Structure formats: C-alpha cells, structure tokens
Amino acid sequence: MAKYVFVTGGVSSSLGKGIIAASLAKLLQSRGYRVTIQKFDPYINVDPGTLNPYEHGECYVTEDGAETDLDLGHYERFLNTFTSQANNVTTGRIYQTVINKERKGAYLGKTVQVVPHITNEIKRRMLELGNTGKYDIVITEIGGTIGDIESLPFVEAIRQLQWELPEDDTVVIHLTLIPYLKAAKELKTKPTQHSVKMLSQEGVSPDIIVCRTERPLSPDIKRKIAQFCNVKQEAVIESIDMATIYEVPMAMLREKLDIICLKKMNIPNPPEPDIVKWEAFLERLNHPKSVVRIGLIGKYIELQDAYKSILEAFIHAGAVNECKVEVVNVHSEYITPENVEEKLSGLDGLLVASGFGLRGIEGKITAVKYARENGLPFFGICLGMQMAVIEFARNVLDKKCANSTEMDEKTPDPVIDLMEEQKVISDKGGTMRLGAYDCALLPDSLAHKIYGQELISERHRHRWEFNNKYLEEFQNGGMVLSGKNPKSGLVEIVELPDHPFFIGVQYHPELKSTVENPHPIFVHFISAAVSQAAKYKVEEKNTEKVNN
Numbered sequence: 060m061a062k063y064v065f066v067t068g069g070v071s072s073s074l075g076k077g078i079i080a081a082s083l084a085k086l087l088q089s090r091g092y093r094v095t096i097q098k099f100d101p102y103i104n105v106d107p108g109t110l111n112p113y114e115h116g117e118c119y120v121t122e123d124g125a126e127t128d129l130d131l132g133h134y135e136r137f138l139n140t141f142t143s144q145a146n147n148v149t150t151g152r153i154y155q156t157v158i159n160k161e162r163k164g165a166y167l168g169k170t171v172q173v174v175p176h177i178t179n180e181i182k183r184r185m186l187e188l189g190n191t192g193k194y195d196i197v198i199t200e201i202g203g204t205i206g207d208i209e210s211l212p213f214v215e216a217i218r219q220l221q222w223e224l225p226e227d228d229t230v231v232i233h234l235t236l237i238p239y240l241k242a243a244k245e246l247k248t249k250p251t252q253h254s255v256k257m258l259s260q261e262g263v264s265p266d267i268i269v270c271r272t273e274r275p276l277s278p279d280i281k282r283k284i285a286q287f288c289n290v291k292q293e294a295v296i297e298s299i300d301m302a303t304i305y306e307v308p309m310a311m312l313r314e315k316l317d318i319i320c321l322k323k324m325n326i327p328n329p330p331e332p333d334i335v336k337w338e339a340f341l342e343r344l345n346h347p348k349s350v351v352r353i354g355l356i357g358k359y360i361e362l363q364d365a366y367k368s369i370l371e372a373f374i375h376a377g378a379v380n381e382c383k384v385e386v387v388n389v390h391s392e393y394i395t396p397e398n399v400e401e402k403l404s405g406l407d408g409l410l411v412a413s414g415f416g417l418r419g420i421e422g423k424i425t426a427v428k429y430a431r432e433n434g435l436p437f438f439g440i441c442l443g444m445q446m447a448v449i450e451f452a453r454n455v456l457d458k459k460c461a462n463s464t465e466m467d468e469k470t471p472d473p474v475i476d477l478m479e480e481q482k483v484i485s486d487k488g489g490t491m492r493l494g495a496y497d498c499a500l501l502p503d504s505l506a507h508k509i510y511g512q513e514l515i516s517e518r519h520r521h522r523w524e525f526n527n528k529y530l531e532e533f534q535n536g537g538m539v540l541s542g543k544n545p546k547s548g549l550v551e552i553v554e555l556p557d558h559p560f561f562i563g564v565q566y567h568p569e570l571k572s573t574v575e576n577p578h579p580i581f582v583h584f585i586s587a588a589v590s591q592a593a594k595y596k597v598e599e600k601n602t603e604k605v606n607n
C-alpha cells in the first residue's frame with residue numbers, strides 16, 4: 060500500500076510548491092523509499108501543450124510523449140527518475156474522461172455532477188500511481204492557490220481520501236508565505252492564518268505548514284503559527300529563500316520536513332538519508348573555478364520559465380566542469396547582420412533555442428552564421444538546429460532563399476519541411492512528434508564522441524524536420540548528418556567537423572539532464588566554452604604585449 064502526501068499552496072502563487080514537493084521526494088528517496096510526484100492543475104486545457112510559453116512557461120515532455128507542466132521537469136531533475144502522462148492531470152483531462160464516459164452511457168442514466176463524478180475521477184487519478192505497486196510514497200502537488208474557485212474539487216477529493224484511507228496513509232502539507240513588513244520590522248502570520256482557515260473551511264486541515272520567508276522564523280512566530288493553524292510546533296517548517304533551488308533539499312533536511320512527514324505516516328525510525336551525491340554536486344556548484352558566458356538566443360527570453368530545462372541543464376553541466384555558467388539572454392528579434400558582432404562578441408558559446416513561428420527567426424539565422432564563421436561553440440536545439448540547416452543552405456550551399464516551410468510555404472528550397480505524417484493533421488493538441496525516439500549515431504562523429512555509444516534515445520516535440528531530399532548536397536558541402544532515426548531515416552543531429560564545436564539536434568536533450576545525470580551534450584558544450592574563454596584570455600594577453 061502506498062502512502063499519499065498532498066501539497067497545497069496558500070496566500071500567493073509562485074511560492075515554489077514544485078520545489079518543496081521535489082525536495083521532500085528527494086529526501087524520502089535518499090532514505091530508500093520509492094517515490095513519485097504528480098501535479099494536478101486546475102485549468103481547463105487538457106494539457107499545457109497548447110499554451111503559449113508566456114502563459115505557463117516551458118512545456119515539459121516526458122518519455123511517453125505527454126506534454127506536461129514544467130514542474131515535472133523539477134521532479135525528474137531532482138529524483139533522476141522518469142515521469143509520464145499519469146504524473147500530470149488537469150481539470151480539462153478529468154472532465155474529458157467524465158464526459159466521454161457519459162456519452163458512452165457509463166453512468167446508467169444518473170445525473171453527472173461535480174460531486175461525486177468529477178471528484179471520483181480526481182480520486183481515481185490521485186491513487187492511480189500508488190496502485191501500480193511501484194511506489195511507497197506518492198506526492199501530489201495541487202496547482203493554484205487555496206481559495207481559487209477552480210481548485211475546490213481537488214481539495215474535496217483530498218478531504219474524501221483523508222476520510223477513506225487509514226489515518227497514517229495521508230499527509231497534507233500547506234505551503235504559505237510569511238511576508239516581512241519593512242515599516243513594522245515584522246514577519247506577519249495573518250495571511251497564513253487566513254489561508255489555513257480557508258483550507259479548513261473546505262474540509263482539509265494541514266498536518267504540516269511550510270512557510271516561505273525571506274527572514275528566519277523565531278520560535279515565537281513558529282509557535283504562533285502552530286497555535287492558530289492547529290498543527291504541532293515541529294510541523295511548522297521554515298523555508299527561507301535559497302541561492303539556488305538545489306539547496307532546498309538540504310534546507311528541508313535541516314528543518315526535518317521528511318522526518319515529520321514520516322512520523323505522520325507512522326514511520327518513526329526511518330533509515331538515514333544517503334545524500335552524498337547531491338552534496339558533492341552542491342560542493343562543485345558552489346565553488347566554481349571559472350566563469351563562462353553563454354548567449355541564449357530565443358524569443359521568449361524575458362520570461363525565465365520559458366527555457367527552464369535549458370537553464371537547469373546549464374547548471375548541471377557547469378557543476379561537472381567546475382565553472383559558473385552565466386547565461387546572457389539575447390532576443391532573437393533584435394539581432395541583425397549589422398549589430399550581431401556587437402551583440403555576440405565576447406561570448407564563450409551560443410545556444411539557439413527551440414521555438415515556433417516566424418518571429419525572430421532571421422535573428423537566429425544571423426546568430427548561427429556568426430558562430431559558424433567565428434569558431435564560437437554552437438549548440439542548436441530543435442528550431443535552433445533547423446536554423447543551422449537553413450543558414451548552411453543559404454550561406455554555404457548558396458541557396459539564398461532556403462527556408463523552412465513553417466516560415467515560408469513557397470520557398471524554392473524547403474530544406475526544413477513538414478513531416479509526412481504531419482501533413483494530414485489539423486488538430487493542435489498532442490499532435491506533434493512527441494516523446495522518446497531512438498537515434499543511431501555515426502561512428503567517430505562529434506555526437507558519437509559525446510555520447511560514447513552508438514544508439515541513443517531522446518525526446519522530441521516538433522512538426523518539421525530536415526528534408527532528406529537535400530541530404531547529399533549537405534554532405535557534399537561539409538555538414539555531417541551524424542544522427543538518424545534508425546526506422547524513418549529522419550535526420551536528428553547535424554554538425555560541422557571543421558569547427559571547434561558545432562552541433563544541432565532536432566530533439567530536446569535539456570529534458571533529460573538531471574543533477575545525477577547531467578546531459579553529455581551540455582557537458583561537452585560547456586567544456587568547449589571553457590576552452591573558448593581560455594583562448595580569449597591568451598588573445599587578450601598577446602594584444603596587451605603588442606600594445607606594450
């Protein structure tokens with residue numbers, strides 16, 4: 060029998076429920092428990108695949124091709140285990156299931172209602188992963204904030220499960236904010252009291268309150284929160300702002316979040332945590348020996364969450380290389396042939412990110428050209444790889460109007476074209492090439508060296524692809540097509556051998572980078588950037604000598 064932990068949020072959004080859930084899961088995992096985390100989102104979209112990154116940040120894709128909330132990325136990065144479609148459920152998906160059942164007549168003439176039909180479907184999904192027998196503990200994070208109309212059925216489902224399951228099989232954690240009022244020089248507990256009251260009115264009393272705060276909580280404040288929110292004082296956990304999200308598990312270990320949680324589950328003497336690897340990672344992360352500056356070329360750069368997995372993969376790869384990766388955001392829309400030098404010179408590497416649609420693509424192509432011609436380490440992801448292909452076609456193969464049919468349907472040289480199976484698809488939700496696909500690597504290519512194996516598997520999310528009609532021309536022109544899908548022959552990796560580091564991949568390697576398993580392309584890219592930074596230093600010294 061699995062045990063269930065529910066994580067709700069109060070007072071404000073963006074308090075980091077996902078990180079608290081992932082940190083708790085990490086600690087429980089380090090004590091030997093088999094843990095998974097799932098996210099229940101109260102919006103009506105069936106999945107976040109159709110959401111603009113400005114709405115909800117990055118869309119995280121799992122092995123089985125589910126388009127999910129970016130918190131699942133944190134779960135995988137912290138736990139180093141895969142999640143799947145079952146780990147992300149939305150109100151839309153719940154209603155879709157219930158309505159489909161109703162259309163089939165499965166409710167036998169009954170009136171279909173929020174309670175019990177919607178709540179039953181929520182409960183079924185809350186227990187689904189636990190029922191597989193694969194996990195000892197299932198943590199369920201409820202998106203949104205307590206008090207929102209749309210999260211009510213989820214809270215009701217938790218209430219019913221608390222009642223239905225044995226007392227020590229459920230734990231409810233409520234994450235709230237304790238604001239500091241500068242004028243009063245005081246931390247304020249009232250918003251938390253109100254939020255817990257609201258949760259209680261909805262029928263659920265939290266067992267643990269995690270308090271997000273900028274300043275330490277005194278024992279007095281903790282006592283006050285405990286007294287007015289009806290929890291034990293030891294169950295008031297301080298979650299003070301940390302320099303990085305990766306410090307949060309250690310902070311929660313010090314605060315005994317996992318111990319208190321296990322106590323409620325009636326597990327008083329759990330095994331000691333084995334967190335050595337995590338600590339070693341933190342040690343390297345906190346003591347970098349050098350700095351590299353990587354240009355991130357994208358069109359959603361004003362929104363950090365849009366490239367979440369890429370930014371986290373840089374952190375993992377930086378730690379391996381014992382260097383701090385400083386990401387310089389460069390808006391692709393404003394890069395022109397005239398200003399590209401000014402915008403990109405001095406960077407140690409360039410990552411051209413994924414994306415959809417026309418906006419900003421000429422800037423991306425200009426940036427690729429600069430990296431190719433100036434020997435700057437280059438890494439293109441998905442649309443970034445497609446831009447590298449277009450740039451090569453235009454400027455090396457002299458096909459001046461080469462393009463992707465996504466940007467120009469009438470281009471005379473569609474070097475990137477819609478995949479055959481995509482041509483008949485009109486629905487937008489869940490219809491891209493999604494999830495894990497095998498890729499065979501060309502022996503002795505850069506990709507082969509990076510991965511150290513011949514067959515890899517990576518996750519995809521796109522509709523367009525390299526147009527194999529141009530295969531020979533590209534090869535003859537000097538581009539190495541070093542990774543292909545063994546079944547379809549689709550080109551998945553391109554590289555330039557006469558360049559210090561130039562690689563473009565059609566898939567999303569950032570989705571598989573974890574703390575314990577940093578992605579090899581990111582690791583090698585950062586290593587190439589470290590060499591580039593060293594080269595700049597030598598050049599600088601030489602110019603100094605000449606000037607002196």
Ligand code: GLN
Nearest residue numbers: 413414441442521522523
């Ligand atoms: N828009 C491109 C495609 O659909 C690239 C997608 C991406 O970068 N994820 O093929």
